[in-house]
Amino acid sequence: MKEKTLIDQIGTSHSFITSPQRIISLVPSQTELLYELGLESCLIGITKFCVHPYHLKSKIKMVGGTKKVHFEKIKLLKPDIIICNKEENTIEIVEELSKICPVWVTDIRTIEDNFQMITDFGQLFNCRTEAQKWNDKLAFALNDFKNFVKDIPVKKIAYFIWKDPYMVAGADNFINELLKLNHFENIYHNKGRYPEIELNQLRLDGDPDLIFLSSEPFPFKEEHFIEIGKHATNAKTILVDGEMFSWYGSRLLKAFDYFKKLHQKL
Template sequence: MLKTATDQLGTVHTFKTTPQRIVSLVPSQTELLCDLGLEAKIVGITSFCVHPHHLKTTKKRVGGTKKVHLDKIKALQPDIIICNKEENTLEMVQQLGTICPVWVTNILTIEDNFRMILDFGKIFNSRTEAQKWHDKLVFALSNFKDFIKDVPVQKTAYFIWKNPYMVAGTHTYINELLQLNHFENWYQTKERYPEIILEQMVVDGAPDYIFLSSEPYPFKKNAAYEMRQHIPKAKIVLVDGEMFSWYGSRLLKALDYFRILHQNLQNEAAEAVIE
């Protein structure tokens, strides 16, 4: 029986049967597939697919998110390869398309995230589990919005890279979660991941908070102290990058993380806050 579905780039895919062998090239989507009860169908992952932790010893690693070993993927004989517009390159998707259908997600908003979950339920005949996760996240999101509604808006810059310094700008999932948390993105009018100069930030007035993410660049306290020399007025905070940039089922844990983050910022008791 033919099954037709359209991915988030608008590509229509037709499957003769439900895909049984999955290669996932996006860490957060690998985690989601496992949470949907599809772990047994996953045959290939990236080196960055670290959740659940045991996958690194039970699944074949085929490279990273930007560069993969095509021969290793081909040898796994996948029925479908899961990619993402931001995480994976167009060239990679085109090359992978010679092996089997490549399903590409594009997650910029929480609604995009919800659609991805339900799409996976449809593709992999896991509708019940997908609907459970969808409903669980909708409920948790509603509760979080009640929690956050009276929290004042704070201007915040979210750093993702060093040498050169890069931040999250507009049209990103990070920007979406910053807005959800009442953190007004200092660079929301800029391109998606602009390079910036610290001295210019001071000239522009500097935000209330500077968030230094744990990924993709692993910012540590020494980087925070170094940045303090350039931007003395902003509070610099080390944050968990997975919570701000991983979509899928990770959103549930992220909402709990955000509550604690706000409480710590309010109390100014978090070790992560560099005064």
């Protein structure tokens, strides 16, 4: 049988004689995508954060989180391939896992990267038709959403992801890509990828029109409104669904509908 060679999104070349059948996914959004591509029966290991679809947690072995994994559990499962992500999983984890089997690493910073990941999975797991269907659906929804937002004025925004220390989304990441798509100008776009900030500098940093408190990775609640809001009195503070802004893969389809409702609330 002819060997198939594919290159992942960090430039690593992988060769397979047959499509991998025993998959471990260490990225929640990519677990959801693999399910949507019809690969549920191939999934043998996931993280404790892989919550969509919910029933997977009761059927598939959990092998840790995204930053801490159980290498022995993974080894015992005898995977053909492990799916990681450059941002979610550390290089040390990837290197250690590479001693067990091939590790496919994605790197998603733009919507184009997302399309490429889906195409890659279609080739890698021999599900090209399903992958193309998903890319077609996403392309249609993206075009529809661009039409929806085209006349919406740009608003300045700060998107909070963490507390103690306070951290926000900066540039060169998927969150910022979706903020730009929504006509939100990130006041921290020139401060690195996920900068730490001081609340008392919010006005000086750009005096945002909107402050978004994400539901993940830190679970912001309404109780945090006052502490943050008093440092940016001109801004409207809103709790947002972090999955919609940071999960790539098939989740993006739901995100476009979510964004439309969000704009209607604003």
